[in-house]
Amino acid sequence: MARTPAPPVALPDLRGRTALITGASDGVGVEIARGLAAAGADLVLPVRRREKGERAVAGLRSTAPQTRIELRDLDLARLDSVAALAAALTAERAPLDIVVLNAGIVLLGDGERHTSVDGFELHFQTNFLGHFAFATALLPLLRDRRTRVVIQLSLAAGVARLAWDDLQSERRYAPLRAYGASKVALGLFGYELARRSAASDGRLTVHLSHPGIAPGTAIAPAMRERRRGGAGEALAERWGNTPAEAAQPALLAAVTDAAPPGFFGPLGPLHLGGAAGPLKAYRRVTDPAAGARVWDVAERLLAGRVRAR
Numbered sequence: 001m002a003r004t005p006a007p008p009v010a011l012p013d014l015r016g017r018t019a020l021i022t023g024a025s026d027g028v029g030v031e032i033a034r035g036l037a038a039a040g041a042d043l044v045l046p047v048r049r050r051e052k053g054e055r056a057v058a059g060l061r062s063t064a065p066q067t068r069i070e071l072r073d074l075d076l077a078r079l080d081s082v083a084a085l086a087a088a089l090t091a092e093r094a095p096l097d098i099v100v101l102n103a104g105i106v107l108l109g110d111g112e113r114h115t116s117v118d119g120f121e122l123h124f125q126t127n128f129l130g131h132f133a134f135a136t137a138l139l140p141l142l143r144d145r146r147t148r149v150v151i152q153l154s155l156a157a158g159v160a161r162l163a164w165d166d167l168q169s170e171r172r173y174a175p176l177r178a179y180g181a182s183k184v185a186l187g188l189f190g191y192e193l194a195r196r197s198a199a200s201d202g203r204l205t206v207h208l209s210h211p212g213i214a215p216g217t218a219i220a221p222a223m224r225e226r227r228r229g230g231a232g233e234a235l236a237e238r239w240g241n242t243p244a245e246a247a248q249p250a251l252l253a254a255v256t257d258a259a260p261p262g263f264f265g266p267l268g269p270l271h272l273g274g275a276a277g278p279l280k281a282y283r284r285v286t287d288p289a290a291g292a293r294v295w296d297v298a299e300r301l302l303a304g305r306v307r308a309r
């Protein structure tokens, strides 16, 4: 039986607004960018590979020719790159109305533990610490602009554990475990950011989302190769989202009037796919003590290495 496509979120008129999306050179991120552009937003797209970014921009222009799109450089796995972009955006007083922290990696199918040039486990830095460093360095700018921040989690954040005594997976490494832990850390950061904003001036709005499963993106080709024909693949193909459908929860988070912090994802079977809607937050990412702890740990790990000004 043919699968019914999930309906797109109705977006308000976003003309005159600017949205920054990380990880928009591919997959779900490019579809988040396409959705925001279709509603009239200007785009700032930080990418780690210019050529790939330019290809994504060419694709976006085919559906939204009028959109102003600015490519910037950002490698979340390099703190010098994170610091440089945060400093440049701050110096320019970039008018960022929406910031979607969407970029992510999962190195499934590769049993070897990898570290960034900064020495951190690669999932931990790319998915969590790099985004933490970027967003916190930009905080004064984002507060001034009353920016909406959207944080892209994963179903994995609902089941994974963060090993506080082994955050860098030095003692025990498995790619899915490291990925899940990085998304738990990112979720804890998101809810803590929301709490800190509410407790201070409330100028920042924070919502969280997850895309379900989008088997058609570039995120885990090695895993797909290994599991080809298996039950997991059948489930993802049957109930998962296309990249455009998987973009809808983040788009909903970017425009919702719901009280922050909301959590949005697909409402279909097992939340793998389907129409975007509000979800109950994962308990493991809403604990205030753990949120404060992850913030402190990240600050200590960064120890003044990333400052926008």
Ligand SMILES: NC(=O)c1ccc[n+]([C@@H]2O[C@H](COP(=O)([O-])OP(=O)(O)OC[C@H]3O[C@@H](n4cnc5c(N)ncnc54)[C@H](OP(=O)(O)O)[C@@H]3O)[C@@H](O)[C@H]2O)c1
Residues within 6 Å of the ligand: 022, 023, 024, 025, 026, 027, 028, 029, 047, 048, 049, 052, 074, 075, 076, 077, 078, 102, 103, 104, 105, 126, 152, 153, 154, 155, 210, 211, 212, 213, 214, 215, 217, 218, 219, 220
């Ligand atoms: N697809 C799924 O089934 C699924 C399920 C749950 C959650 N998610 C989450 O959804 C988000 C998007 O995933 P996707 O499926 O769209 O993956 P994707 O197609 O692989 O796209 C990931 C994006 O992140 C960028 N990125 C990776 N490492 C980066 C770095 N060091 N610095 C800056 N950008 C970097 C990639 O850039 P390059 O183009 O240079 O590689 C790409 O633009 C991720 O956060 C992922 O965890 C996806």
